[in-house]
Amino acid sequence: MPGLAIDARELSKRFGERPAVEALSFQVEEGEVFGLLGPNGAGKTTTVRMLTGLLRPSSGDARVLGHDVRTGAERLRREVGLLTEQPGLYDRLTGEENLRFFIKLNELDEAAAWARARRYLERFGLGGREREPAGSYSKGMRQKLAIVRAIVHEPKAIFLDEPTSGLDPEAARTVRDAVAELASEGRTIILCSHNLPEVERLCSRVGVVKGRLLAVSTVRALRRSGAAVAVRVEGEAAPLVEAVKALPFSPGALADGEVLTVTLERDSDVPEVIAALVRAGARIHSAVPAERPLEEVYLDLVRGEGGGEGGEG
Amino acid sequence: MAIGGIHVRRVWAVLWKELIDLRKNRGLLVSLLALPAVLVTVPIGTVFAYANNPEDPSLRTMALFYDPNLPLKASAALFLIDKALVDWFGMFLVMPIFVPILISSQAVAGEKERRTIEPLLASPVTALELVVGKSLASLVPAVAISWLAFAAFCVGVDAVSWRFLKVALMPTPMWLFGVGVIAPLFAFFGNGIAVVISARVAEARLAQQISGMCVLPVVGMVGLQIAGVLRAGTEYYAVQGAVVLVLDALLLFAAVKLFDRERLISRWT
Numbered sequence: 267m268p269g270l271a272i273d274a275r276e277l278s279k280r281f282g283e284r285p286a287v288e289a290l291s292f293q294v295e296e297g298e299v300f301g302l303l304g305p306n307g308a309g310k311t312t313t314v315r316m317l318t319g320l321l322r323p324s325s326g327d328a329r330v331l332g333h334d335v336r337t338g339a340e341r342l343r344r345e346v347g348l349l350t351e352q353p354g355l356y357d358r359l360t361g362e363e364n365l366r367f368f369i370k371l372n373e374l375d376e377a378a379a380w381a382r383a384r385r386y387l388e389r390f391g392l393g394g395r396e397r398e399p400a401g402s403y404s405k406g407m408r409q410k411l412a413i414v415r416a417i418v419h420e421p422k423a424i425f426l427d428e429p430t431s432g433l434d435p436e437a438a439r440t441v442r443d444a445v446a447e448l449a450s451e452g453r454t455i456i457l458c459s460h461n462l463p464e465v466e467r468l469c470s471r472v473g474v475v476k477g478r479l480l481a482v483s484t485v486r487a488l489r490r491s492g493a494a495v496a497v498r499v500e501g502e503a504a505p506l507v508e509a510v511k512a513l514p515f516s517p518g519a520l521a522d523g524e525v526l527t528v529t530l531e532r533d534s535d536v537p538e539v540i541a542a543l544v545r546a547g548a549r550i551h552s553a554v555p556a557e558r559p560l561e562e563v564y565l566d567l568v569r570g571e572g573g574g575e576g577g578e579g
Numbered sequence: 580m581a582i583g584g585i586h587v588r589r590v591w592a593v594l595w596k597e598l599i600d601l602r603k604n605r606g607l608l609v610s611l612l613a614l615p616a617v618l619v620t621v622p623i624g625t626v627f628a629y630a631n632n633p634e635d636p637s638l639r640t641m642a643l644f645y646d647p648n649l650p651l652k653a654s655a656a657l658f659l660i661d662k663a664l665v666d667w668f669g670m671f672l673v674m675p676i677f678v679p680i681l682i683s684s685q686a687v688a689g690e691k692e693r694r695t696i697e698p699l700l701a702s703p704v705t706a707l708e709l710v711v712g713k714s715l716a717s718l719v720p721a722v723a724i725s726w727l728a729f730a731a732f733c734v735g736v737d738a739v740s741w742r743f744l745k746v747a748l749m750p751t752p753m754w755l756f757g758v759g760v761i762a763p764l765f766a767f768f769g770n771g772i773a774v775v776i777s778a779r780v781a782e783a784r785l786a787q788q789i790s791g792m793c794v795l796p797v798v799g800m801v802g803l804q805i806a807g808v809l810r811a812g813t814e815y816y817a818v819q820g821a822v823v824l825v826l827d828a829l830l831l832f833a834a835v836k837l838f839d840r841e842r843l844i845s846r847w848t
Contacts, residue, residue, distance in 0.1 A: 354694050354699075371589055372703060
């Protein structure tokens with residue numbers, strides 16, 4: 267049974283009087299890919315900085331890979347990798363020099379670490395480009411080089427802050443594939459992202475943050491939070507949208523061909539929806555529970571700031 | 580290997596990176612070489628002017644301004660050359676101050692500008708190791724450039740003076756003491772100023788401009804020497820060195836305080 271890679275309890279950070287994050291409590295298991303979602307300024311980066319030993323928490327505790335983030339920060343930084351939102355490369359230095367610098371800073375066996383770095387460079391399509399100045403790299407190449415830099419010391423946990431931000435679709439896909447590959451090696455990955463499909467694809471669980479933790483759950487459990495039902499009708503479903511929306515409990519309704527997806531506050535409202543559709547003349551073929559798009563769940567959470575902690579699923 | 584909690588390999592890594600970055604920064608290299616070129620050629624030109632025509636009566640008039648008791652038998656040209664060489668050391672000190680300012684501003688505020696500070700601080704390197712590594716990366720070139728410039732200065736002055744006066748004037752004990760002891764102290768001062776200023780401003784260029792103002796008192800004192808108000812010599816420069824040593828200690832303390840990881844991350848990113 268895997269142990270805990272991250273155990274955060276009531277973690278808070280204030281900058282002067284301004285609270286950045288308050289009372290975050292969550293756990294991440296070893297080998298898990300955990301997504302941290304939240305709007306800009308929600309405290310994702312602050313959370314990552316506390317968990318990587320860059321910022322001291324104002325209150326609360328966290329252990330990452332067994333190290334207390336307050337007292338074991340230096341040892342912690344040896345064992346985690348961080349990909350910052352900006353690649354932060356030295357443009358005049360070559361790709362190789364950028365990597366060798368971090369190999370030296372980590373006091374690694376330089377020959378072995380460089381051999382490992384070269385393997386990663388090959389794998390990420392940067393092989394043969396390592397002697398070129400990093401300033402001449404494309405945005406995607408810079409991001410991939412930054413990923414190699416973040417993992418060259420073989421960290422057990424990797425924190426990725428917006429790894430595909432600003433990349434073209436092809437480069438973003440390469441980076442996503444690289445993250446998936448790292449995950450397949452059994453490393454713990456914490457992925458901060460606005461890209462919900464990316465999070466959905468890569469992460470087993472997500473935490474939604476907006477100053478505080480709004481929900482922690484599996485992606486699937488989150489998508490099932492709140493009731494939703496997919497009703498297949500005969501013919502086009504679009505004319506039925508208004509009939510559903512007119513119900514007193516104001517359900518959401520989205521038509522797509524013959525399927526009408528209705529989102530509700532409570533499961534107990536489903537019979538009322540079916541009755542309203544029948545009254546509107548619909549011929550119903552099936553009605554099955556539907557998962558809501560993650561985007562919709564996420565927006566509901568951050569707009570309402572409600573929800574509390576979702577069930578761990 | 581760790582000395583007093585400082586990991587030498589990590590300091591070496593910072594120094595290694597900074598020196599590579601410096602080597603590839605052609606604009607900065609040109610700036611670094613321009614100042615020594617001026618500070619070496621100007622006094623050689625002055626010595627040439629005096630030595631070329633030592634019997635010029637106007638030289639005696641000038642010499643008597645500085646020393647009304649100058650004996651009639653004494654060479655006014657040699658007196659003025661000697662005074663120029665002594666006074667010029669004050670101006671020469673601008674070099675060991677200014678070179679580290681140019682380098683350290685790039686090395687410290689440059690991290691902020693290029694947004695490279697966060698990955699750097701996410702590594703195991705400590706703030707103190709960063710300060711030491713980056714300071715060495717500016718002090719070593721600054722002292723090396725000062726010493727090379729001094730060597731070129733000696734060769735140039737002696738070539739000129741030998742040709743006309745058949746004497747080798749350099750190096751003097753005062754210059755050897757000054758370049759060997761005082762100049763490194765001033766380099767440390769320039770670096771300290773640049774590190775402290777760079778930690779508080781957003782851009783390397785602004786850090787250079789503000790830090791560069793610390794050479795003004797030095798230039799002002801040289802002005803007072805040339806005006807005959809201050810009389811320079813070994814003791815005079817030794818006192819300057821002692822004052823700068825105290826300032827160096829204060830700047831080191833301030834630099835380490837300002838390089839707190841938390842402060843850098845929350846202010847610089």
